[in-house]
Amino acid sequence: MDHIRTLHLFVRCVELGNFSAAAREASTSQPTVSKALAALEQRMGVRLLERSTTSVMPTSQGMRFYERIKPMLEQYDEAIADAKGLRDQPEGLLRVNAPVALGQLHVSRFVREFLDVHPGVEVELIFNDRMVNLVDEGVDVAVRLGPDLPPGAIGRRIGASERVLVASPVYLAQHKAPRQPRDLADHQYVRFAWSPAELVLKADGRTETVMAPGRYRVNHAIAIRDAVLEGAGVGLCPRWLVAEEMKRGTLKRVLPRWTGQAQEIHLLTPSRRFRPARTALFLDFLAARLAALPGVSPAR
Known part of the structure; x- marks a missing residue:
């Protein structure tokens, strides 16, 4: 097998973690990849990969070789593309x-x-x-x-992206909207699973830390947004996550002068x-x- 192609296979085996995936990507067979990399190791006199029945992992020497050879292969590919006039047509x-x-x-x-x-x-x-x-x-x-x-x-x-407090019109119709940060203690706060119940908010050069209890915590931003949309409580969300909902009016700003730390x-x-x-x-x-x-x- 061509030496450059063997080096490409080595790089992909390290990145994909097994011979079979690298073989499928290269449109060849798993035994062909295994044989080529064994020959590479024999030629170098260094064990590059630790093999198991389902996966491969680079040895310490293999990882060092990977980190050195990958950018060299990319330069080689770029040089070929440049010679073919493909620099403006990336591949x-x-x-x-x-x-x-x-x-x-x-x-x-x-x-x-x-x-x-x-x-x-x-x-x-x-x-x-x-x-x-x-x-x-x-x-x-x-x-x-x-x-x-x-x-x-x-x-x-x-x-x-500025973090803003938002809630649904349905929730705000059922609960008195907070007028100052400490009022959040009387509301349900939908937050990330591992974040504290304390909220740090800023407005006009002032900073306030308030407790915001909540019965629902989740580790996914879209789930937080959707829960707030459905009336579960107040959420502190980056604007990119809720900009469209705020524009449509399905979410409303709460304490509009106050924001959390920008993301x-x-x-x-x-x-x-x-x-x-x-x-x-x-x-x-x-x-x-x-x-x-x-x-x-x-x-x-």
């Missing part, structure tokens, strides 16, 4: 990671728009809310919400000097789309 696979709610509501749509414009690109979009290690998980671009960034990543701040939006890439054309184009494309979302204040 290849992009692995993108996004938070669940923002991903479902917006990022998925933006990815499909990008694919329509760039037919040579493939995208693997994974939703989760945990802080992923971009290198270990083979992620090219990650969308992250909040101020904390993972180590070894380059962050590009896209903007921020920052970042795009992350691994800390590599080389960046394929498809990644650079996608970063610019996604940054523009996210910054233009209703409820997002673009970074200056």
